[in-house]
Amino acid sequence: MDQALTKIPEEKPMSAKIIDGKAYANGLASKITAAVPSFNTATGRLPGLAVVLVGSDPASEIYVRSKVLKTRELGMRSFEHILPSDTKQEDLLRLVTDLNADDAVDGILVQLPLPKHLDENAVVSAIDPSKDVDGLHPENAGRLTAGLSGLISCTPLGCLMLLQAQLGDLSGLDAIVVGRSILVGKPMAALLLRANCTVTIAHSRTRNLPDKVRQADIVVAAVGQAEMIKGDWIKPGATVIDVGTTRVERGGKKKLVGDVEFEAAMQTAAAITPVPGGVGPMTIMTLMHNTVVAAHRRSRLAVPQLC
Numbered sequence: 441m442d443q444a445l446t447k448i449p450e451e452k453p454m455s456a457k458i459i460d461g462k463a464y465a466n467g468l469a470s471k472i473t474a475a476v477p478s479f480n481t482a483t484g485r486l487p488g489l490a491v492v493l494v495g496s497d498p499a500s501e502i503y504v505r506s507k508v509l510k511t512r513e514l515g516m517r518s519f520e521h522i523l524p525s526d527t528k529q530e531d532l533l534r535l536v537t538d539l540n541a542d543d544a545v546d547g548i549l550v551q552l553p554l555p556k557h558l559d560e561n562a563v564v565s566a567i568d569p570s571k572d573v574d575g576l577h578p579e580n581a582g583r584l585t586a587g588l589s590g591l592i593s594c595t596p597l598g599c600l601m602l603l604q605a606q607l608g609d610l611s612g613l614d615a616i617v618v619g620r621s622i623l624v625g626k627p628m629a630a631l632l633l634r635a636n637c638t639v640t641i642a643h644s645r646t647r648n649l650p651d652k653v654r655q656a657d658i659v660v661a662a663v664g665q666a667e668m669i670k671g672d673w674i675k676p677g678a679t680v681i682d683v684g685t686t687r688v689e690r691g692g693k694k695k696l697v698g699d700v701e702f703e704a705a706m707q708t709a710a711a712i713t714p715v716p717g718g719v720g721p722m723t724i725m726t727l728m729h730n731t732v733v734a735a736h737r738r739s740r741l742a743v744p745q746l747c
């Protein structure tokens with residue numbers, strides 16, 4: 441046979457689609473901004489978000505700052521409470537009680553982790569569940585697992601929006617969530633299960649993690665260890681959502697990296713979120729989303745379609 445006819449074209453290296461979380465978050469922002477004036481007309485006030493930060497961790501300060509700026513940018517009210525790192529449990533609980541009673545406040549977010557001497561569970565449980573825009577209160581966490589409506593944790597909600605935008609219906613897909621925190625891993629797994637995925641939850645005691653990741657059509661990495669999930673663990677064609685954010689030093693420069701080996705995963709995945717610019721902006725925007733949802737529910741108004 442003619443040599444020219446049998447020649448197989450050289451295989452091009454695959455390159456995943458980069459899921460633009462920033463762009464998706466901007467789209468969501470326009471819907472939220474549009475919902476604020478009608479809420480204002482109906483109630484005579486603006487939706488309000490209170491953010492509480494205890495201590496002065498520089499990374500936490502950056503996140504809190506961007507939450508405050510975004511709240512104002514979207515036309516809502518922001519209440520900022522920065523407390524010293526030696527704040528007493530009873531003082532923090534009193535602040536939460538005051539915010540619960542304040543009608544101008546629709547959402548309360550207590551930035552985690554709290555300093556070691558404070559009881560995180562007690563603080564989160566003290567938040568009025570109708571204002572718990574982080575979805576961390578046991579009532580909201582329980583409602584999610586029970587399939588009831590409530591407020592859903594921001595980061596997992598943002599990850600689900602990106603996955604559905606990328607894949608449409610998730611029914612029947614094999615998903616692995618690496619990490620089982622109350623903030624990310626557990627609610628993420630509950631949301632994927634609700635979306636009819638078959639879900640594996642992995643953690644620090646999981647055996648043969650690479651093999652488990654290799655089975656998954658969807659990989660959500662929420663560990664907090666720079667690039668611990670290797671590119672060759674990713675199943676060809678999988679969708680990868682990288683929640684992790686770790687500051688590292690590379691070549692004398694500070695850099696923010698995810699839990700997934702990005703460049704290597706690009707060769708096998710069908711789509712992947714970058715760090716920064718992936719899940720992070722979605723977390724901030726879903727917090728805004730939850731604040732508007734909470735404001736409408738608290739005022740007994742129909743919740744507008746935001747996503």
Ligand SMILES: NC(=O)C1=CN([C@@H]2O[C@H](COP(=O)(O)OP(=O)(O)OC[C@H]3O[C@@H](n4cnc5c(N)ncnc54)[C@H](OP(=O)(O)O)[C@@H]3O)[C@@H](O)[C@H]2O)C=CC1
Nearest residue numbers: 595619620621624643644662663664683684685719720723
């Ligand atoms: N981009 C964003 O919007 C957000 C980013 N983050 C980032 O996501 C990451 C995770 O956050 P968070 O869930 O709060 O972190 P936590 O530290 O609370 O949880 C980490 C989880 O990873 C598991 N884990 C640790 N080591 C391994 C390992 N070697 N193999 C498998 N699993 C392991 C732990 O297991 P075990 O339970 O057994 O200890 C734990 O369940 C962090 O980098 C954080 O900064 C968090 C929130 C929002």
Ligand SMILES: Nc1nc(=O)c2c([nH]1)NC[C@@H]1CN(c3ccc(C(=O)N[C@@H](CCC(=O)O)C(=O)O)cc3)C=[N+]21
Nearest residue numbers: 502503550551552553574594685716717718720721723
């Ligand atoms: N009660 C509580 N709720 C949280 O949701 C919560 C928390 N505590 N504690 C800390 C983590 C972390 N987190 C992030 C939010 C935004 C970005 C983000 O916007 N990141 C940008 C980069 C920002 C940068 O350069 O530092 C990005 O990924 O593009 C990251 C991480 C929310 N968290």
